[in-house]
Amino acid sequence: MATIRNLYTSSNLFRQLGYSALLIGFAQLGMAQSSKVWPLQPGIYFPQAPVPGKWRKSVGVVFTTTPPELTEEIRVSVPAIDFNLQRGLSKNFYLTGRFQTQFVQSNIGVGFRWVKPFTNRLFMSAGYDITGWLGALQIKDVFSSQAFGVETFPNVSVGYKLTRDLRFTFRTEAIVDLYYRSQVGSLAVVYNRREVNGVAFTFMLEQPFYHQRHVSVGVRGAYSNFNWQLWSLFDTFDRNLFYPQLIFGFIL
Amino acid sequence: MIYRRLQTTSWVVLLLLLSLAVQAQRPSSARRQRRLQAIEADTLTDTRRGPYTVVVTAGGGLSYYSTHLGVPAAIEQTRLSRFGTPSSLRVMWYPDHRLRVGLETGWTTMYSYRGQVAGENTHVYVSAVPILVVFSMPLGWLTGTDRSIARRMAITAGTGLYVNHSRLDYLGTVMTNTNSLGWMAAASYTYPIGRRFRIAGELKWFDAVAVENAAFTAELQLVWRAFSW
Amino acid sequence: MKPVIYSLLGLLLVASLSCRKTYEALVPYDFTNLPGSGQFGTAVRAVTNGVYTVSNGASEFGDQVALKWTYLHNGADTSYYLSVFTGKDAAYFNLEGTSQTDSLVLGGYWRKLVNDQIGLAQLTLRVKHQGKLQLYKGQLAPGDTMVIDGLYGDKNSKLSHPITLTYNRPLNSRPFSIMAHRSGGRTSDLLPASENSVEIIKLASRLGATGIEVDVRYTKDGVPILYHDNTLNLRLIQKNGLMGPVEDYTYQQLSTFVRLINGEKIPTLEEALETVVNNTALNFVWLDTKYIGPMDKVQAIQQKYRQKALQAGRDLRIIIGLPSTEAVDSYKALANKENTPILCELDTALTRSLGARIWAPRWTLGPQTAEVQAMKAAGLTVFVWTLDEPEFIREFIGQNQFDGILSNYSPVVAFYHYTEQP
Known part of the structure; x- marks a missing residue:
């Protein structure tokens, strides 16, 4: 029987990367600038409400990498078109809406955010989103299946204006399942269990990109039992699988 | 022993790059002047656009395979190498703000091992060609001058495909390629040497996730501001 | 303030993205495997x-x-x-x-x-x-x-x-095939042996299976082996630097360099069938055709082990599965195929025209009641694959239409089958 010689582990490298982040942090020492005025900039993730009565919109793409536990040797990054819509209701309260689609499967969500500014650079928000997803596949000799479900995402975001033009947001979400129904031919399965399905962490940078166009660029790591985009694989695991996502959006 | 020596070398290269930063001298550009005017006006919605620039970066250096590797137990008298000489080519679009986007490719050795099986020589060699979409940002943009370290240091991250190449020499030669999703993260320091040219030092982490190939590289790069409009 | 902020951000990112959990389930019990039944006659x-x-x-x-x-x-x-x-x-x-x-x-x-x-x-x-x-x-x-x-x-x-x-x-005695996918289950099911290995074939009965499905490919020098994926990859094998299609390597190269994820060798089809005949009580083997090309070697091995099973007094069915039109073409190209039992995963018309004895549609097409009844009326056996969702397993068994289920969760199929009350 063969033995594998583990001479070095990737955890060491991650530790080194952490140290690098520390070094970069210290390299910023002494570069502080005057922060008297922080202009309001468009942002979808940054926890700052739009001007009351105004809309904020974005269109972009989300790439989700499939976990090997489900797609085995086929490791792909699946794109979804991603629309966001937000409306300010008051200085610190706004509504959110999001629509993601891959045509054969789509997800629509609504929610709200309540914002608490701490300084002119540091903001926090608490929010609650509820989403419904739907998928349908009709392929000869392969699929005659549909599924839909409802999930909810209580979330907390911390936003920090790194400089005048660059805002960073860290968001933590709990992923809670409310309802799941799938159907193959005439047989259907319904799960009504209301339980925590996982958590997700988002790291997002928002800034001007070219001319007056602003963008959101970031990553989201979801650790969850179920991911709506992979409903057609009928995952049976009760394990939190890792779904890394790359998020890129143009703020309109 | 040799690994430790080369690790030391890469730290020396890093320190050299940092010392270059301290000595850097470069007059301010008109572009920076305009940006400062924008700050003074306290607005980032400057209606003027550009200039936009396409920047081509090419470089090479040293790589170290930085994750676990496996040598079959059947191999005797194993000689293992984690080092390689990577090269990279990057084409970036520098718009009129901090964020830059582009494509990167190149080639890097991952690892290789030699040995014997029942008196027969064996050799396995693994390398990878990244094809990545990359985003990059200088640490300083609205502040500092061209002399400051923050303006010259940039962090870069990318994701995409790695074409992993494997060559086996044992009772014949087998050469295969396997694609793997992966990512890259890098930190660089750029030093101006002319109107359109800069040199840069970059420390970079390549990670081809599905095949679990990861390498840490240190590269010296030539940066060419090819087009501007 | 700034260094602290950047440091925290860096550490958060690293912590978040480096926490991909690796699951394992090490068996905590050493089986003595004592020969004989002891007190359990x-x-x-x-x-x-x-x-x-x-x-x-x-x-x-x-x-x-x-x-x-x-x-x-x-x-x-x-x-x-x-x-x-x-x-x-x-x-x-x-x-x-x-x-x-x-x-x-x-x-x-x-x-x-x-x-x-x-x-x-x-x-x-x-x-x-x-x-x-x-x-x-x-x-x-x-x-x-x-x-x-x-x-x-x-x-x-x-x-x-x-x-x-x-x-x-008592257990439900209705005849029903409980077939273990990849001889027992996937690597991701964290079983004590690797998928498509000799060791997991020996475990299959204990997991509830009455039959197994195995994935057959050829090495570069034409040896039929058991291997599921298109390429050598770390889902299935231990890291060794070899990548790409398994068909690019000779059997000797694979035998020397490649070990499955739990340390086993990639078995040849003959080693696998030898194990089924000599060691197990399994009564069904589904040879899934993962290769593209001539089928004659697999056909010869199927016939050889069918004879060995008969000589050993075993009622063992060894069936060649046809999952694609390429596999159908390979079957059609066989010189003497009349006595070669096949299973077709494609549509009912093609299944009938090939003279297949078994029709095996995907479960994601649903129960297909009319088609299943028509095929059974024509004397065919009908299986469904690869069904793991426990509630759907219960519903498919409750429908009482199919003759068997191929699953990674043969213990679940066994539970719902044996506990079903007529």
Whole structure:
């Protein structure tokens, strides 16, 4: 029987990367600038409400990498078109809406955010989103299946204006399942269990990109039992699988 | 022993790059002047656009395979190498703000091992060609001058495909390629040497996730501001 | 402030993206695999098989379970194992008789396939005689009820939780094929042996299977082997630097350099069938055609092992599966195919035109009641694949239409089949 010689582990490298982040942090020492005025900039993730009565919109793409536990040797990054819509209701309260689609499967969500500014650079928000997803596949000799479900995402975001033009947001979400129904031919399965399905962490940078166009660029790591985009694989695991996502959006 | 020596070398290269930063001298550009005017006006919605620039970066250096590797137990008298000489080519679009986007490719050795099986020589060699979409940002943009370290240091991250190449020499030669999703993260320091040219030092982490190939590289790069409009 | 902020951000990002959890489920019990049945003779095994009601332990394993004995030949010796199939979280027990002489005691482990929960188990055979619980000594008087009780433990603890199983009724005896996908399950199911290995073929019966499906490919020098994926990859093999299609390597190269994820060699098709015939009680082997090209070598091996099984007095069906039009073409190109049993996964018209004996549609097409009934009326056997979702397994078995289910969760299929009441 063969033995594998583990001479070095990737955890060491991650530790080194952490140290690098520390070094970069210290390299910023002494570069502080005057922060008297922080202009309001468009942002979808940054926890700052739009001007009351105004809309904020974005269109972009989300790439989700499939976990090997489900797609085995086929490791792909699946794109979804991603629309966001937000409306300010008051200085610190706004509504959110999001629509993601891959045509054969789509997800629509609504929610709200309540914002608490701490300084002119540091903001926090608490929010609650509820989403419904739907998928349908009709392929000869392969699929005659549909599924839909409802999930909810209580979330907390911390936003920090790194400089005048660059805002960073860290968001933590709990992923809670409310309802799941799938159907193959005439047989259907319904799960009504209301339980925590996982958590997700988002790291997002928002800034001007070219001319007056602003963008959101970031990553989201979801650790969850179920991911709506992979409903057609009928995952049976009760394990939190890792779904890394790359998020890129143009703020309109 | 040799690994430790080369690790030391890469730290020396890093320190050299940092010392270059301290000595850097470069007059301010008109572009920076305009940006400062924008700050003074306290607005980032400057209606003027550009200039936009396409920047081509090419470089090479040293790589170290930085994750676990496996040598079959059947191999005797194993000689293992984690080092390689990577090269990279990057084409970036520098718009009129901090964020830059582009494509990167190149080639890097991952690892290789030699040995014997029942008196027969064996050799396995693994390398990878990244094809990545990359985003990059200088640490300083609205502040500092061209002399400051923050303006010259940039962090870069990318994701995409790695074409992993494997060559086996044992009772014949087998050469295969396997694609793997992966990512890259890098930190660089750029030093101006002319109107359109800069040199840069970059420390970079390549990670081809599905095949679990990861390498840490240190590269010296030539940066060419090819087009501007 | 700034360095602290950047440092925290960097550490958060690194922590978040480096926390991909690796699951494992190491079996905590060493099987003695003692030859012979010991105190668990034929009569004891016969009265132990059955559907049991769970009292203690129902929250963990459901309110009823199915118990079934299986065996494994090793040369002239035979070892016996008791499996417990449950309806919750794809849990099963693998047990063997211990050498205790004063009572009939079973030792082993339990496992939940949906996650990585695993632990030790030790059960004792008792009998409820005139309302009193006493040790079972091999005699069961009329009116007596078999009770199996004991303890089970968690991954990190010794035997600590009570479990009590009370005999309820015999196992459902309707003929039904429970086929283990890739000989037992996927790598991601964290079974003690790798998928498509000789070792997992020996485990298949203990997982509830009556048959297995294996994936057949050719090496560069034309040796049929068992391997599922298109390429050598770290899902299936230990890291060694070799990548790309398995068909690019000779058998000798694979044999020297490649070990499956749990350390086994990639088996040849002949080694796999030799194991099925000589060591197991399996009655069905589905040779899934993963290669593109001539089928004659696989056909010759199928015929050779069919004869070996007949000589050993075994009723073993070895079927070549046709999942694609390329595989159908390979089958059609065979010179002498009349006596080669095939299974077709494509549509009913093609299945009939090929003269296939088995039709096997995907489960994601649903029960397809009209088509299934038509094929059965035409004398075909109908299987469905690869069905793992426990609720759908229950519903498909409840439909009572199909002759078998191919699954990574053969313990779940076994549970719903054996506990079904006509």
